[in-house]
Amino acid sequence: MLTVHHLRISQSERIVWLCEELGLDYELKLYSRREDNRLAPDEYKALHPMGIAPVIKDGDLILGESGAIIEYLVTKYGAGKLVPSPDSPDFPTHLFWFHHANGTFMTNGMMVLAAKATGADEIPDFVAGRGAKSWMMIEQHLGQQPWFGGQAFSTADIMMGFGLTTGRMFGGPDMADFPNLRGWLQRVGEREAYQRAMAKAEPGMPPMLG
Ligand SMILES: N[C@@H](CCC(=O)N[C@@H](CS)C(=O)NCC(=O)O)C(=O)O
DSSP: OEEEEEESSSTTHHHHHHHHHHTOOEEEEEEOOOTTTSSOOHHHHTTSTTOOSOEEEETTEEEEOHHHHHHHHHHHHSTTTTSOOTTSTHHHHHHHHHHHIIIIIHHHHHHHHHHHHTTOSSOOHHHHHHHHHHHHHHHHHHHHOSBTTBSSOOHHHHHHHHHHTGGGGGOOOOGGGOHHHHHHHHHHHHOHHHHHHHHHHSTTOOOOOO
16 A cells, blocks of 8 residues: 655645546545644654655655655556656656756755745845746746646656745745746646645645646
Protein backbone atom coordinates (compact mmCIF):
# COMPACT_ATOMS: atom_id res chain seq x y z
CA MET A 1 0.00 0.00 0.00
CA LEU A 2 1.25 3.47 -0.91
CA THR A 3 0.98 6.08 1.85
CA VAL A 4 1.44 9.79 1.16
CA HIS A 5 2.34 11.82 4.24
CA HIS A 6 1.13 15.36 3.58
CA LEU A 7 2.23 18.27 5.74
CA ARG A 8 -0.47 20.94 5.38
CA ILE A 9 0.52 23.94 3.19
CA SER A 10 3.66 22.30 1.87
CA GLN A 11 5.34 20.82 -1.17
CA SER A 12 3.83 17.43 -0.38
CA GLU A 13 0.64 18.64 -2.08
CA ARG A 14 2.54 17.84 -5.30
CA ILE A 15 2.48 14.15 -4.45
CA VAL A 16 -1.24 14.12 -3.71
CA TRP A 17 -1.81 15.87 -7.04
CA LEU A 18 0.35 13.32 -8.88
CA CYS A 19 -1.49 10.39 -7.28
CA GLU A 20 -4.80 11.87 -8.39
CA GLU A 21 -3.50 12.50 -11.93
CA LEU A 22 -2.32 8.88 -12.17
CA GLY A 23 -5.45 7.50 -10.50
CA LEU A 24 -3.35 5.63 -7.93
CA ASP A 25 -4.75 3.81 -4.95
CA TYR A 26 -3.14 5.46 -1.93
CA GLU A 27 -3.66 6.29 1.68
CA LEU A 28 -3.33 9.97 2.62
CA LYS A 29 -2.18 11.06 6.05
CA LEU A 30 -2.48 14.76 6.95
CA TYR A 31 -0.28 16.58 9.44
CA SER A 32 -0.65 20.16 10.67
CA ARG A 33 2.32 22.46 11.08
CA ARG A 34 3.37 23.37 14.61
CA GLU A 35 1.73 26.51 15.95
CA ASP A 36 4.95 27.88 17.49
CA ASN A 37 7.36 27.78 14.53
CA ARG A 38 5.24 26.56 11.55
CA LEU A 39 7.62 23.62 11.05
CA ALA A 40 6.62 19.96 10.74
CA PRO A 41 5.46 18.28 13.95
CA ASP A 42 7.64 15.68 15.68
CA GLU A 43 5.60 12.78 14.27
CA TYR A 44 6.36 14.04 10.74
CA LYS A 45 10.05 14.59 11.52
CA ALA A 46 10.21 10.96 12.68
CA LEU A 47 9.20 9.64 9.25
CA HIS A 48 12.51 10.36 7.47
CA PRO A 49 15.99 11.46 8.60
CA MET A 50 15.56 14.79 6.75
CA GLY A 51 12.33 15.50 8.60
CA ILE A 52 10.75 17.58 5.82
CA ALA A 53 7.79 17.13 3.49
CA PRO A 54 7.05 15.23 1.30
CA VAL A 55 7.58 11.67 2.46
CA ILE A 56 5.96 8.54 1.05
CA LYS A 57 5.89 4.94 2.21
CA ASP A 58 5.51 2.23 -0.41
CA GLY A 59 5.73 -1.21 1.11
CA ASP A 60 9.01 -1.15 3.04
CA LEU A 61 10.34 1.87 1.17
CA ILE A 62 10.41 5.29 2.80
CA LEU A 63 11.24 8.03 0.29
CA GLY A 64 11.63 11.78 0.61
CA GLU A 65 12.39 14.66 -1.83
CA SER A 66 9.61 15.76 -4.20
CA GLY A 67 11.51 15.17 -7.42
CA ALA A 68 12.65 11.71 -6.39
CA ILE A 69 9.15 10.72 -5.28
CA ILE A 70 7.58 11.99 -8.48
CA GLU A 71 10.11 10.19 -10.67
CA TYR A 72 9.68 7.03 -8.58
CA LEU A 73 5.87 7.02 -8.79
CA VAL A 74 5.65 7.98 -12.43
CA THR A 75 8.29 5.45 -13.48
CA LYS A 76 6.94 2.63 -11.36
CA TYR A 77 3.19 3.22 -11.70
CA GLY A 78 2.75 5.80 -14.47
CA ALA A 79 2.77 3.54 -17.54
CA GLY A 80 4.33 6.30 -19.64
CA LYS A 81 1.90 8.99 -18.51
CA LEU A 82 2.83 12.60 -17.65
CA VAL A 83 6.35 12.56 -19.14
CA PRO A 84 7.00 13.35 -22.85
CA SER A 85 8.78 10.67 -24.81
CA PRO A 86 12.55 11.22 -25.22
CA ASP A 87 11.86 11.52 -28.98
CA SER A 88 9.52 14.45 -28.47
CA PRO A 89 10.79 18.04 -28.87
CA ASP A 90 8.97 18.67 -25.55
CA PHE A 91 11.29 16.33 -23.63
CA PRO A 92 14.13 18.80 -22.88
CA THR A 93 11.60 21.54 -22.12
CA HIS A 94 9.91 19.22 -19.64
CA LEU A 95 13.27 18.35 -18.07
CA PHE A 96 14.28 22.00 -17.75
CA TRP A 97 11.13 23.02 -15.85
CA PHE A 98 10.96 19.81 -13.81
CA HIS A 99 14.42 20.58 -12.47
CA HIS A 100 14.17 24.38 -12.44
CA ALA A 101 11.34 24.05 -9.91
CA ASN A 102 13.45 22.85 -6.99
CA GLY A 103 16.92 23.43 -8.39
CA THR A 104 16.50 27.19 -8.82
CA PHE A 105 12.96 28.59 -8.39
CA MET A 106 12.13 27.17 -4.93
CA THR A 107 15.73 27.49 -3.76
CA ASN A 108 15.65 31.16 -4.59
CA GLY A 109 12.34 31.55 -2.76
CA MET A 110 13.92 29.90 0.30
CA MET A 111 16.84 32.37 0.15
CA VAL A 112 14.33 35.23 0.19
CA LEU A 113 12.57 33.71 3.22
CA ALA A 114 15.92 33.16 4.96
CA ALA A 115 16.98 36.76 4.34
CA LYS A 116 13.66 38.00 5.75
CA ALA A 117 13.98 35.69 8.76
CA THR A 118 17.33 37.23 9.67
CA GLY A 119 15.68 40.66 9.67
CA ALA A 120 17.56 41.86 6.58
CA ASP A 121 16.16 45.17 5.32
CA GLU A 122 16.79 44.22 1.72
CA ILE A 123 17.02 41.00 -0.23
CA PRO A 124 20.57 40.64 -1.66
CA ASP A 125 20.74 41.74 -5.32
CA PHE A 126 21.91 38.37 -6.59
CA VAL A 127 18.92 36.66 -4.95
CA ALA A 128 16.40 39.25 -6.13
CA GLY A 129 17.91 39.12 -9.64
CA ARG A 130 17.65 35.36 -9.91
CA GLY A 131 14.07 35.45 -8.65
CA ALA A 132 13.07 38.12 -11.17
CA LYS A 133 14.60 36.08 -14.02
CA SER A 134 12.68 32.96 -13.00
CA TRP A 135 9.35 34.80 -12.90
CA MET A 136 10.14 36.45 -16.25
CA MET A 137 11.02 33.09 -17.85
CA ILE A 138 7.84 31.51 -16.47
CA GLU A 139 5.71 34.25 -18.00
CA GLN A 140 7.56 34.09 -21.34
CA HIS A 141 7.38 30.30 -21.53
CA LEU A 142 3.65 30.19 -20.80
CA GLY A 143 3.10 32.73 -23.57
CA GLN A 144 4.58 30.22 -26.01
CA GLN A 145 3.44 26.84 -24.64
CA PRO A 146 0.36 25.87 -22.63
CA TRP A 147 2.22 23.71 -20.13
CA PHE A 148 5.67 23.68 -18.53
CA GLY A 149 6.36 20.40 -20.30
CA GLY A 150 5.35 21.87 -23.67
CA GLN A 151 2.15 20.85 -25.46
CA ALA A 152 0.86 18.45 -22.82
CA PHE A 153 0.48 18.56 -19.06
CA SER A 154 3.44 16.79 -17.43
CA THR A 155 5.12 16.25 -14.08
CA ALA A 156 7.00 19.52 -14.75
CA ASP A 157 3.67 21.29 -14.11
CA ILE A 158 3.30 19.42 -10.85
CA MET A 159 6.84 20.32 -9.77
CA MET A 160 6.39 24.00 -10.69
CA GLY A 161 2.86 24.06 -9.32
CA PHE A 162 3.44 24.42 -5.60
CA GLY A 163 5.55 27.61 -5.86
CA LEU A 164 3.01 29.15 -8.24
CA THR A 165 -0.09 28.29 -6.20
CA THR A 166 -0.07 27.50 -2.46
CA GLY A 167 3.57 28.57 -2.12
CA ARG A 168 2.58 32.17 -2.92
CA MET A 169 1.16 32.34 0.63
CA PHE A 170 4.79 32.85 1.65
CA GLY A 171 5.29 35.68 -0.85
CA GLY A 172 5.51 36.37 -4.56
CA PRO A 173 4.73 38.98 -7.19
CA ASP A 174 1.32 40.39 -8.06
CA MET A 175 -0.40 38.08 -10.56
CA ALA A 176 -1.81 41.13 -12.36
CA ASP A 177 1.57 41.38 -14.11
CA PHE A 178 1.48 37.73 -15.28
CA PRO A 179 -1.38 37.17 -17.74
CA ASN A 180 0.15 34.02 -19.24
CA LEU A 181 0.69 32.52 -15.81
CA ARG A 182 -2.89 33.38 -14.93
CA GLY A 183 -3.97 31.36 -17.97
CA TRP A 184 -1.93 28.38 -16.72
CA LEU A 185 -3.46 28.75 -13.25
CA GLN A 186 -6.90 28.63 -14.82
CA ARG A 187 -6.04 25.50 -16.81
CA VAL A 188 -4.68 23.85 -13.66
CA GLY A 189 -7.84 24.76 -11.75
CA GLU A 190 -9.95 23.10 -14.44
CA ARG A 191 -8.20 19.74 -13.96
CA GLU A 192 -10.40 17.37 -12.00
CA ALA A 193 -7.35 15.63 -10.53
CA TYR A 194 -6.09 18.95 -9.14
CA GLN A 195 -9.52 19.72 -7.70
CA ARG A 196 -9.68 16.30 -6.02
CA ALA A 197 -6.10 16.61 -4.73
CA MET A 198 -6.65 20.02 -3.16
CA ALA A 199 -9.97 18.97 -1.61
CA LYS A 200 -8.18 16.05 0.05
CA ALA A 201 -4.87 17.76 0.89
CA GLU A 202 -6.21 21.13 2.03
CA PRO A 203 -9.86 20.59 2.99
CA GLY A 204 -11.67 23.89 3.40
CA MET A 205 -8.90 25.94 1.75
CA PRO A 206 -9.68 27.54 -1.62
CA PRO A 207 -6.76 26.77 -4.01
CA MET A 208 -4.49 29.77 -4.69
CA LEU A 209 -5.29 30.12 -8.39
CA GLY A 210 -5.81 33.88 -8.60
N1 LIG B 1 13.58 19.91 -1.75
C1 LIG B 1 12.63 19.40 -0.76
C2 LIG B 1 12.12 20.55 0.07
C3 LIG B 1 11.20 20.09 1.16
C4 LIG B 1 10.77 21.22 2.10
O1 LIG B 1 11.45 22.24 2.22
N2 LIG B 1 9.64 21.00 2.75
C5 LIG B 1 9.11 22.00 3.68
C6 LIG B 1 7.67 22.32 3.35
S1 LIG B 1 7.44 23.13 1.82
C7 LIG B 1 9.03 21.43 5.09
O2 LIG B 1 8.92 20.25 5.28
N3 LIG B 1 9.00 22.33 6.08
C8 LIG B 1 8.76 21.96 7.46
C9 LIG B 1 10.00 21.80 8.26
O3 LIG B 1 11.10 22.18 7.80
O4 LIG B 1 9.87 21.31 9.38
C10 LIG B 1 11.51 18.64 -1.48
O5 LIG B 1 11.04 19.12 -2.51
O6 LIG B 1 11.13 17.56 -1.03
